[in-house]
Amino acid sequence: MTISNPDVLIVGAGLAGLCCARALMKDGVSFQLIEASAEVGGRVKTERVDGFQLDRGFQVLLTAYPEALEQLDYDKLQLCAFIPGALVRCDGRFYRIPDPWREPGSFxxxxxxxxxxxxxxxxxxxxxxxxxxxxxxxxxxxxxxxxxxxxxxxxxxxxxxxxxxxxxxxxxxxxxxxxxxxxxxxxxxxxxxxGDAAVPAEGMQAIPRQLAEALPENSIRFNERVHSIGPGQVKLATGEVLHGKTVVVATEGPEASRLLGFERTVSSRSVCTLYFAAKEPPVDEPMLVLSGSTRGPINNLAVMSAVTPTYAPAGEHLVSATVLGWPSRDDQTVTNMVRGQLRRWYGLVSDEWRLLRMYRIEHGLPVVTPMERQQPPKLAPGLYVCGDHRSTPSIQGAMESGRMTGEAVIRELKGEPDPKLPEVKSHREG
Structure with missing residues (x-):
């Protein structure tokens, strides 16, 4: 069901789109979210496989994010934190590097x-x-x-x-x-x-689900891909045209570039994550494992069930291994290379680990340069864009960009001027 004649049409029900909608709702502005998939969350998704919770790629919430502190109920999320610090693999062994300021006696x-x-x-x-x-x-x-x-x-x-x-x-x-x-x-x-690096007990998708809970019934249309946008309207792939006073594009960067006709698309950084089921955990404590060597594709590893047991069924453990970039080899070759590194780290027992899923994530994070906290969301009267590609590439950036875009839309609808943004001297990355 569709909300008839909404003031604002929001394309994308990820973190940015949801936070934009929440800002509009607080001011009594009507809106309709249009989402291409069957669920909220965008890149922040959690899949259940054989009793395991698999976040779409290794993801964590940094609890000190100002926007997350304002918009999320941490208690309801049942956040479970990593131990600050890391286990670093180098010279053929693991070295425990705790945070000496937060773990007394570890200096x-x-x-x-x-x-x-x-x-x-x-x-x-x-x-x-x-x-x-x-x-x-x-x-x-x-x-x-x-x-x-x-x-x-x-x-x-x-x-x-x-x-x-x-x-x-x-x-x-x-x-x-x-x-x-x-x-x-x-x-x-x-x-x-x-703050801490943490995950919700029910997986990272619990974050966008909590953001969506307070939104009005029928305010999100799922499984609707947008074909194009125009002044005050959104055309769906089905041919249906939706109308509103304002359109907000809240998709990931490359899709936003397509819809808005940007000459230069938003570049992305890719990542590949492999999830394994293990009978025994290779690491007993909830601490990130880092590869301090260039030998092998794994950049970092985590035993997610050590952070919170809800990520794995009773008697099993969930191991996440992350490979940066987009591997040029086929999935089986990448898996074999990862297993070879795991064997060097943990011995033959790692051969018994069962591969649950391998996620190749093309658009893991946007490449933002020059780096500013926020880019102006307004492109033209009645047309806005938000997302972490317009801000800091992070959960914080997506949420803050969405909320600030919602506030900018409200000002335009009320005929109020936008506040002047502070000038920030920028240089391109070296």
Whole structure:
């Protein structure tokens, strides 16, 4: 069923579209969400397979995200957190690198692990202090150089970059070369420092489902692909034309480019995630495992059932292995390469792990350059676009962009002027 004559048509029921709708609802503005799939969430999806919960790719919520704190009920999500820090694989063994500021008594363990020099660890502590002092606005007003350039300027050694920053920050940003903006690095580092990395007990899709709960009945049309958009209208693939005063495009970047006719499409970073069922967990604690070596395709690994047992049926464990980029080999070859690395890490027992799913995710995160906190959502009177490709590539960026777009639409409908955005000096990534 369709809401008749809505004020706003929103294309896409991912995090951005849902947050835009919630902002409109609060102000009494009528809307209709149009979603191509059968569920809300966009890229934030969870699939159930043989009693396991498989998030579509390795995903976590950083609990310090300001927008998530405002819009989500963490208690209802039953968030379960990773232990801050990581297990780093290098020189043929695993080294436990806890966060010494959040795990009392672990300072010496972190100090003497061969992941970097004493000077490196001192300089990392300086980065930590710096991002804690800065506001988010100050971070995004900083110089827009690459993360790699910033780390080298701070005299972080190549060993520390290769063994920690590339697999950890590179894994978060889906960019092992660390070409992403230092603004984004500082923002993400601040979020990790101020909060936890966590997942809901019912999987990551519990986040968009919670956002959608409060929306009016019949406000979302599912399984409806949009063919094109025009002034005040959305044409569906079926040929049906929907009308509204305003159209908001809240899809992922490449689809937004298609619908809006952008000459230059939004580039994406890809990722591949393999899920295995294991009788015994290779890691007992809920801590991320990083590959501090270039030998093998795995960038990071996590035992999701160690974070929360709801991710696996009784008596089994769920192992997630992440490969950055879009592997050029076929699925079977990629799986064999991953299994070879797992065998080196955990022995022949890993051969017994059952492959549940392999997800190739072409549009994992958008490539945003120059890096700004928000790009103006209004393209023309009655036409808006939102999503993390218009903001920070993250859950925070998608939610904040959606909410701010909803507020901008309300101002236009009321005839109010938009506030002037602060000017931010930007440089292209190096």
């Amino acid at each position: 010496m363990t972190s100090l003497f692990a061969p992941i970097g020099s004493f000077a490196d660890k001192f300089r990392v502590s300086q980065i930590r202090s710096l991002v804690l002092r800065k506001t988010i606005e100050e971070i995004f007003a900083g110089e827009d150089i690459s993360t790699m350039q910033a780390l080298r300027r701070r005299r972080i050694s190549p060993k520390m970059i290769d063994r920690f920053f590339k697999p950890f920050i590179g894994g978060v940003m889906l960019d092992s070369k660390l070409t992403v903006s230092n603004r984004l690095f500082e923002f993400i580092f601040k979020m990790f420092t101020e």
